[in-house]
Amino acid sequence: MAAKKPMTLSGFRTLQKEHEALTKVERPVVLQRIADAAAEGDRSENAEYIYGRKRLRELDKRLAYLSTLLGDVEIVDPTTLSGAKVCFGATVVIEEGGGKKNRWQIVGEGESDTALGSISCRSPMARALLGKGVGDVVVVERPAGEIEIEILELWFADRRVA
Numbered sequence: 001m002a003a004k005k006p007m008t009l010s011g012f013r014t015l016q017k018e019h020e021a022l023t024k025v026e027r028p029v030v031l032q033r034i035a036d037a038a039a040e041g042d043r044s045e046n047a048e049y050i051y052g053r054k055r056l057r058e059l060d061k062r063l064a065y066l067s068t069l070l071g072d073v074e075i076v077d078p079t080t081l082s083g084a085k086v087c088f089g090a091t092v093v094i095e096e097g098g099g100k101k102n103r104w105q106i107v108g109e110g111e112s113d114t115a116l117g118s119i120s121c122r123s124p125m126a127r128a129l130l131g132k133g134v135g136d137v138v139v140v141e142r143p144a145g146e147i148e149i150e151i152l153e154l155w156f157a158d159r160r161v162a
Contacts, residue, residue, distance in 0.1 A: 004074035006088045006121065011111030012075055019066040022059055030056050069110040078105075081156035086129045088121055090161075093153035094129070101152070106130070125149075134161075 007015075030052055037049035078089040086092055091105040104125065105118045112120040119126050128140040129151065137150045154161040 004072050005069070005108060006076050007069075007073045007108035007111060008089055008105075009075050009077045011107050012070070012073060015066055015069055015111060019063065019070060022063055022066070027056070027059050027063070030059060065110070069108075073108070079157040079159075084133050084154070084161060086132050086151065086154060088130070089156070091117075091155040091157075092129055092151055093155075094149045095152055096147055096149050104129075 034049060034052035034056060037043075037046050037052055040046060040049075043049045076089040078091070081087060081089055086106070088106055088108075091103060093101060093103045095101050103117050106121050106126045106129065107118045109120050109122055112118045112123070121127075121130070124142050125140050128138045128149075132138055132151055134151050134154050137148060140147050140149060
């Protein structure tokens with residue numbers, strides 16, 4: 001049996017809401033548009049019908065992906081975390097070479113958004129940080145090349161650990 005996939009509580013809720021909206025709202029609308037376009041006759045030159053079928057394939061693909069993400073997950077609530085090491089759900093403040101500081105929360109696959117400060121636990125950065133503590137200097141091997149970073153702060157939800 002495969003191991004459960006970790007996911008934050010907020011990430012789980014967000015993906016669950018998206019799945020529900022696509023299933024209960026958007027997909028039925030697209031199906032109705034396809035049916036209406038098909039009723040007009042010749043489907044081979046009907047742009048509305050062709051676009052509707054394409055959109056339906058996109059929706060079904062996204063729904064399958066979301067179902068995979070939401071299936072067999074282990075929900076991690078960052079407010080319940082403890083310890084002094086970087087773990088799934090933790091937020092870290094790091095300093096890269098040149099003094100650039102970043103704040104990252106380590107989250108599950110499919111819920112990461114670098115624009116919002118979250119990275120996947122499978123990313124090179126997260127893999128390098130997991131199990132390390134404040135003050136540790138780690139080397140991150142990225143496709144763009146290696147970088148050296150220092151862990152400045154560790155947070156579990158809104159609670160600073162170190």
